[in-house]
Amino acid sequence: MTTAKGPTTTFLAQAARALHATFLRRPRHRIGAAVARIGYGLWLLALYLQSSGIREWVWGDAGPFPHPLFLRYANLADEFSLLTYSASPWLLNALWAAGVAAALLMTVGLFTRASMLASTILVWSFHARNPYILDGGDNVGRIVLIFLLFMDCSAYLSVDAWRGGGRRRVLSPLGNLLHNVALYTVTLQFCVLYLSSSLNKVTGPLWQNGTALYYVLRTGQYSNPLLGPLLTKSYAFITLATYATIAVQLSFPFLVWSRRFRVPIVLAVIGMHLGIAVCMGLVHFSHAMISSLLLFVPDETYRALAARLGRRQTRSAAGRSPRHSRSNGNPEPSSGANAEPTR
Amino acid sequence: MKQPSPRRGRQRAIRRRLRLFGLTGLLLAWMALHYAVVGLHLLPRNAITILHPEFVHRYVQPFFAQDWHLFAPKPPISNEWCEIQLRLEPIGPGAGEPQLTRWFDVTTPLQKRIWANPLSAEVTRLRTIDGINGQYRTFLARRAAYPDYATYPEAALDADAYERLVLTLAREVYDPSRFRLLAVRGRTLIREVPPFSEYENPNFKPKTLKSITSDWFLAPGADPGR
Numbered sequence: 001m002t003t004a005k006g007p008t009t010t011f012l013a014q015a016a017r018a019l020h021a022t023f024l025r026r027p028r029h030r031i032g033a034a035v036a037r038i039g040y041g042l043w044l045l046a047l048y049l050q051s052s053g054i055r056e057w058v059w060g061d062a063g064p065f066p067h068p069l070f071l072r073y074a075n076l077a078d079e080f081s082l083l084t085y086s087a088s089p090w091l092l093n094a095l096w097a098a099g100v101a102a103a104l105l106m107t108v109g110l111f112t113r114a115s116m117l118a119s120t121i122l123v124w125s126f127h128a129r130n131p132y133i134l135d136g137g138d139n140v141g142r143i144v145l146i147f148l149l150f151m152d153c154s155a156y157l158s159v160d161a162w163r164g165g166g167r168r169r170v171l172s173p174l175g176n177l178l179h180n181v182a183l184y185t186v187t188l189q190f191c192v193l194y195l196s197s198s199l200n201k202v203t204g205p206l207w208q209n210g211t212a213l214y215y216v217l218r219t220g221q222y223s224n225p226l227l228g229p230l231l232t233k234s235y236a237f238i239t240l241a242t243y244a245t246i247a248v249q250l251s252f253p254f255l256v257w258s259r260r261f262r263v264p265i266v267l268a269v270i271g272m273h274l275g276i277a278v279c280m281g282l283v284h285f286s287h288a289m290i291s292s293l294l295l296f297v298p299d300e301t302y303r304a305l306a307a308r309l310g311r312r313q314t315r316s317a318a319g320r321s322p323r324h325s326r327s328n329g330n331p332e333p334s335s336g337a338n339a340e341p342t343r
Numbered sequence: 344m345k346q347p348s349p350r351r352g353r354q355r356a357i358r359r360r361l362r363l364f365g366l367t368g369l370l371l372a373w374m375a376l377h378y379a380v381v382g383l384h385l386l387p388r389n390a391i392t393i394l395h396p397e398f399v400h401r402y403v404q405p406f407f408a409q410d411w412h413l414f415a416p417k418p419p420i421s422n423e424w425c426e427i428q429l430r431l432e433p434i435g436p437g438a439g440e441p442q443l444t445r446w447f448d449v450t451t452p453l454q455k456r457i458w459a460n461p462l463s464a465e466v467t468r469l470r471t472i473d474g475i476n477g478q479y480r481t482f483l484a485r486r487a488a489y490p491d492y493a494t495y496p497e498a499a500l501d502a503d504a505y506e507r508l509v510l511t512l513a514r515e516v517y518d519p520s521r522f523r524l525l526a527v528r529g530r531t532l533i534r535e536v537p538p539f540s541e542y543e544n545p546n547f548k549p550k551t552l553k554s555i556t557s558d559w560f561l562a563p564g565a566d567p568g569r
Contacts, residue, residue, distance in 0.1 A: 016364060023367050051467045057511075058467050064475055064508035072500050079405055128405075132474025132504075133467055139409050146406065173363050181370045188378055196385045196411040204416030211539040212418045218536035220422050220451070221473075225458050235542065281461050 027171055027179040030155040031302040032295040034109070037116070037153035039291025040145060041107030043137075044119055046287065047126070048100045059083065059129045060092050070129060081128035082121070098122060109158020116153065120145045137285030143189060144292050150182035186295060191253035194269070198249035207246060210239035222280040231279065241275075248272050256296060266296050381407055421552055424450045424532045425476050429513050430559070431522040441525055447516050472508065476531060479505035480555055505529065506560040513562075524562040531555045 067087035105115035
């Protein structure tokens with residue numbers, strides 16, 4: 001016997017199916033999560049190693065922000081840091097070494113979840129210890145690291161995956177749910193970030209008249225001494241680059257949800273951040289942003305890229321193979337599928 | 344062993360599925376609330392944030408506090424230098440009177456080293472110096488507007504951090520075997536970059552827009568009378 005379903009029942013059934021497909025069926029962007037994990041692991045390593053020679057100046061009592069001042073700050077700002085417990089250089093050095101080790105394990109994907117948790121706690125501790133050095137990259141990095149903890153970041157490109165014999169761990173529906181909710185939360189975080197930044201830019205007179213980047217590239221601090229004078233000579237470049245920055249940032253929150261435009265907009269934003277790193281010297285900031293953006297690239301795109309790279313590698317190996325070139329004199333196989341050297 | 348009836352098994356599966364959907368709904372509701380509060384934190388002051396500042400502050404601090412101005416609405420339109428001047432007392436037999444040094448430019452040498460190697464440790468040093476210097480300038484501006492501002496704990500912290508910064512930087516520029524540090528002060532010079540209207544004028548001379556000089560800070564153990 002069939003029962004007639006009302007519109008409400010149909011709507012609820014459709015909503016449940018959509019929720020199931022989006023959040024519960026499978027973890028999305030697992031390769032992206034692994035790439036983001038590696039990106040952030042390297043970002044943390046850079047943070048620790050860059051300051052290794054002056055760590056007592058930056059985070060210790062040898063510098064401008066000694067422990068008593070830090071305790072006053074931590075108390076005022078309600079900041080959490082493991083470095084509040086002691087002013088001893090031993091503690092600083094031990095936590096610094098632990099930070100390097102955790103970042104290294106996170107990068108290679110060994111004891112991934114534990115190393116990511118340790119990395120998050122340690123980076124929060126060091127950021128709180130010297131709040132004056134923080135920039136937008138640190139701000140986004142520490143927020144994204146919290147959400148990455150709920151994602152499965154070790155399914156690909158990790159020692160943990162290799163130890164599992166290359167078999168992908170099947171997550172429980174709850175694991176899928178947490179992974180996907182964290183993914184959407186990070187995506188929304190970036191939408192909020194670029195929407196806020198672009199709306200602030202739209203209201204700025206120098207952004208409106210297309211000269212903002214001219215001023216940025218004329219300051220000593222944010223202008224690459226080799227590229228800055230060259231780029232500011234071209235008013236066309238300055239105007240176009242200023243408007244392109246606003247356009248890219250403003251489009252991101254809308255286009256990142258579209259399957260068709262996701263990869264192009266992510267690539268455009270990555271291009272913008274590479275430009276910021278090279279022309280303005282904000283390497284640390286751009287590194288954090290790009291690491292997060294790589295999370296939004298779908299697994300299919302990574303697989304297609306890997307397949308294309310694999311084909312090219314096989315083709316160039318075949319081209320280099322002396323036996324191959326001697327045997328038939330045809331160094332270019334016709335397609336990737338036939339990329340084996342012919343005998 | 345007694346097998347569970349297919350009906351009971353189906354009921355259990357439905358209950359499990361309902362729990363998962365309930366949890367999904369809760370997490371989505373949290374996500375909506377989270378970004379509503381983060382949005383309020385990022386928006387200019389409005390009725391909600393004025394009436395309930397504690398709620399927004401307590402939620403975003405310390406884990407979700409954020410600021411995405413990123414050179415907007417006003418990008419940097421000037422160059423800034425941090426300089427320090429020292430009052431030194433010669434030591435040893437026949438030592439003379441205390442003397443005032445020239446102003447030492449702290450920023451430019453660091454910037455040059457950073458551009459030679461953007462991954463060097465100097466990046467962190469310059470960011471610390473800029474950060475403390477910026478906070479101290481805010482402190483001076485607010486103290487000039489509201490004289491009791493200096494008594495606020497946040498303001499006192501910024502002033503003390505700046506004092507410690509200039510004393511730390513001073514130690515790097517004099518020879519302690521010949522001199523004893525008596526006091527140090529800092530100065531920030533703000534010079535305009537050529538405006539876009541002077542884009543093709545190679546003879547344009549940028550003006551110094553501001554010169555902000557700090558108080559003198561006594562070195563630890565120095566005699567205030569010297």
